[in-house]
Amino acid sequence: MSDTTDVGPAVPPLDALLLADPSGAAALARSVLSGLAGRDPRDVDLLVSTLEAWFDAAGSCSRAAGALHCHRNTVLNRLTRVAALTGRDVSDPRDAAELYTALRARRLRAGGRERGVARDVTALRRVSRRTVDP
Known part of the structure; x- marks a missing residue:
């Protein structure tokens, strides 16, 4: 059990x-999101933002559309494009889990500049080295 009282x-x-495992996380993100590589960065940002909004909305296209200020069908079309490019369909729980994990790894690698990402990597490393005997 980790002691997290001071972090x-x-x-x-x-x-x-x-x-x-940063190198494993990076490899996972590269593998899962490889279909987005080499595309226009604006297009990638749009698809990633749509995926993140869809996950934040617990899979609701309507709520994701509201957050993105677009129509629900636009979200559906973008998710279809993600599936075509990555070979992973968000309606399949395994595929959705891989996409979500790859997005988290991508955000962490980018420095965690968005809400909810690990706020103190140094503290995490301290905690992971320290264990408490049961």
């Missing part, structure tokens, strides 16, 4: 897992 806000478990 501030808790690090989300998935972030902790990805930060524990």
Whole structure:
């Protein structure tokens, strides 16, 4: 069991897992999102933003559309493009899990400039080295 009393806000478990193996996390993101490589960066940003909004909306295209200020069908069309480019369909739970994990790894690698990402990597590393005997 880890002692987290002196490190501030808790690090989300998935972030902790990805930060524990940065090279593995980067490889996962590259593999899962490889279909987006080489595309126009604006197009990639649009598709990634749509995926993130869809996940934030718990899979609701209507709520994702509201957050993105677009029509629900626009979200559906973008998710279809993501599926065509990545070979992963968000309606399949395994594919959705891979996409979500790859997006988290991508954000962490980019420096965690958005909400909810691990806030203190140094503290996480301190905690991961320290264990408490049961």
